[in-house]
Amino acid sequence: MKSEPLVLGIETSCDETGVGIVRGHTLLGEALASSVDEHARFGGVVPEVASRAHLEAMIPTMQRALDQAGVTLADVDAIAVTAGPGLAGALLVGVAAAKGYALAAEKPIYGVNHLAAHVAVDTLEHGPLPEPAVALLVSGGHSSLLLVNDLARGVTPLGATIDDAAGEAFDKVARLLGLPFPGGPWIDKAARDGDGEAIAFPRGLTAPKDLATHRYDFSFSGLKTAVARWVETREKAREPVPVADVAASFQEAVCDVLTTKAIDACRANGIETLVIGGGVAANSRLRALAEHRAAKHGIAVRVPRPKLCTDNGAMVAALGSHLVASGVAPSRLDLPADSAMPLTLVVA
Amino acid sequence: MLVLVLDTATPAITAAVAEITPTDVRIQAERVTVDGKKHGELLAPQIDAALAEAGVKPRELTAIVAGVGPGPFTGLRVGLMTAAAIADALGIPTYAVCSLDGLGATTSGTALVATDARRREVYWAAYAEGQRVDGPHVAKPADVGQTVADHAVGEGARKYADQLGLAVGAEAPDYPSAEWLARLAASRVRENAPSERLTPLYLRRPDAVEPGAPKKVS
Numbered sequence: 001m002k003s004e005p006l007v008l009g010i011e012t013s014c015d016e017t018g019v020g021i022v023r024g025h026t027l028l029g030e031a032l033a034s035s036v037d038e039h040a041r042f043g044g045v046v047p048e049v050a051s052r053a054h055l056e057a058m059i060p061t062m063q064r065a066l067d068q069a070g071v072t073l074a075d076v077d078a079i080a081v082t083a084g085p086g087l088a089g090a091l092l093v094g095v096a097a098a099k100g101y102a103l104a105a106e107k108p109i110y111g112v113n114h115l116a117a118h119v120a121v122d123t124l125e126h127g128p129l130p131e132p133a134v135a136l137l138v139s140g141g142h143s144s145l146l147l148v149n150d151l152a153r154g155v156t157p158l159g160a161t162i163d164d165a166a167g168e169a170f171d172k173v174a175r176l177l178g179l180p181f182p183g184g185p186w187i188d189k190a191a192r193d194g195d196g197e198a199i200a201f202p203r204g205l206t207a208p209k210d211l212a213t214h215r216y217d218f219s220f221s222g223l224k225t226a227v228a229r230w231v232e233t234r235e236k237a238r239e240p241v242p243v244a245d246v247a248a249s250f251q252e253a254v255c256d257v258l259t260t261k262a263i264d265a266c267r268a269n270g271i272e273t274l275v276i277g278g279g280v281a282a283n284s285r286l287r288a289l290a291e292h293r294a295a296k297h298g299i300a301v302r303v304p305r306p307k308l309c310t311d312n313g314a315m316v317a318a319l320g321s322h323l324v325a326s327g328v329a330p331s332r333l334d335l336p337a338d339s340a341m342p343l344t345l346v347v348a
Numbered sequence: 349m350l351v352l353v354l355d356t357a358t359p360a361i362t363a364a365v366a367e368i369t370p371t372d373v374r375i376q377a378e379r380v381t382v383d384g385k386k387h388g389e390l391l392a393p394q395i396d397a398a399l400a401e402a403g404v405k406p407r408e409l410t411a412i413v414a415g416v417g418p419g420p421f422t423g424l425r426v427g428l429m430t431a432a433a434i435a436d437a438l439g440i441p442t443y444a445v446c447s448l449d450g451l452g453a454t455t456s457g458t459a460l461v462a463t464d465a466r467r468r469e470v471y472w473a474a475y476a477e478g479q480r481v482d483g484p485h486v487a488k489p490a491d492v493g494q495t496v497a498d499h500a501v502g503e504g505a506r507k508y509a510d511q512l513g514l515a516v517g518a519e520a521p522d523y524p525s526a527e528w529l530a531r532l533a534a535s536r537v538r539e540n541a542p543s544e545r546l547t548p549l550y551l552r553r554p555d556a557v558e559p560g561a562p563k564k565v566s
């Protein structure tokens with residue numbers, strides 16, 4: 001019997017250049033280069049800066065990943081790459097690299113969906129994913145609830161943010177509070193000393209009339225504005241802003257909505273597994289609240305370790321390995337980078 | 349010696365297999381598609397097709413020669429990333445050539461090479477008997493005038509002929525020629541010179557504006 005597929009994955013959809021090497025469900029090697037510091041002074045990711053950084057980082061990142069895994073390109077069965085969704089120019093660098101490596105090493109190429117890869121990465125930590133499952137993906141770029149019936153064939157979107165991504169809201173509120181970029185870890189840290197119930201910030205799209213049309217959708221723009229107004233009022237009154245309480249109350253509002261809707265999606269579809277991924281999955285309150293609420297309904301929560309939750313090459317390799325093992329046909333060499341790649345497409 | 353020649357600094361997506369002999373450079377197979385938006389999709393299949401037509405396996409390649417611009421960033425990066433990845437996979441050297449030289453080397457007299465830089469600007473360089481004497485630069489066509497050239501070549505020269513005020517010469521193609529890119533790197537290939545990093549000639553900084561100072565809160 002043939003051993004499990006050895007797949008190399010390349011990720012460049014945002015500001016992380018990632019290369020990962022996976023055999024079956026085992027992570028053999030992984031390397032990451034980030035341009036996050038170059039974006040910090042702009043308060044958000046600058047696409048052209050990210051694209052330039054990917055081009056510079058790709059070859060050394062590839063070499064580090066191969067070295068760590070102790071394999072050569074000749075050993076791999078396939079090359080997987082994020083084809084979308086993401087920043088168009090950034091995606092193109094990764095896809096070009098993957099095509100170059102695939103062409104030169106004469107290997108099949110899989111242009112895969114970044115969001116499906118966020119789900120697949122959990123298999124590296126917790127083994128094969130029970131299907132069907134519900135996935136909650138939250139990061140600076142995405143906030144989605146997905147129904148995963150068969151990860152190799154397609155994923156059904158249940159809902160998504162209608163304005164800001166959850167991670168974006170963290171960045172904006174952090175900025176408002178004078179905390180550094182990216183805001184997620186700083187809000188999490190500041191919130192530890194605060195009271196999550198100190199300020200009643202709004203929960204977007206949870207009113208009955210909104211639930212009728214946006215049951216599984218999210219909105220964080222109103223929350224962000226509410227925090228801004230609250231801080232502004234304090235400042236105008238020349239009163240000190242209780243950063244810890246604001247951070248904790250904001251974080252509570254986000255995590256409350258995310259977990260409530262995720263658990264609702266599980267229960268409505270009779271699903272017992274909830275996978276959480278994306279950079280915001282590293283948030284300590286989100287993890288704790290999800291586990292607490294899921295336990296009440298007998299739902300198992302699977303959250304990979306923080307390093308695997310943020311964008312990386314291992315997640316792409318993990319999905320690639322699953323696709324090869326499932327007998328899915330590879331992409332063609334003219335595969336496009338698709339910044340708006342739909343979730344119904346796992347392979348381009 | 350078989351080399352792969354790539355250029356994506358203009359709307360022309362160019363991939364060719366060239367044979368470099370001790371005395372000559374011959375193109376064995378070439379694929380060129382002019383489509384400013386399809387570099388990411390078409391370059392790799394064109395490389396594949398050129399290799400197939402030449403009957404060359406990737407591992408038979410000795411080196412890669414790439415036009416490093418200047419050119420619109422996205423397409424340029426596709427070419428240089430692809431070139432670097434192929435070279436890395438095969439463990440062969442890469443050699444950089446200014447893409448404008450792929451046009452300028454074919455010119456005679458004093459010539460201006462101009463390609464389209466979008467935003468109503470051109471990438472340009474000046475040549476004397478095929479040797480670059482000024483550039484590469486990026487500028488508005490009307491501001492290039494100081495250059496001493498008796499004619500201009502390239503897609504930018506054609507598009508902005510009025511503003512450049514120069515007659516368009518017919519001796520060069522509109523886009524960088526794979527054969528000339530290979531010729532310009534031929535001595536390095538023959539001497540097995542050290543591999544060169546394929547650094548794009550961007551000539552422009554990224555558009556990014558720093559926001560105002562963050563709100564101060566106590």
Ligand SMILES: [Zn+2]
Pocket residue numbers: 114118139141278279310311
């Ligand atoms: Zn992501």
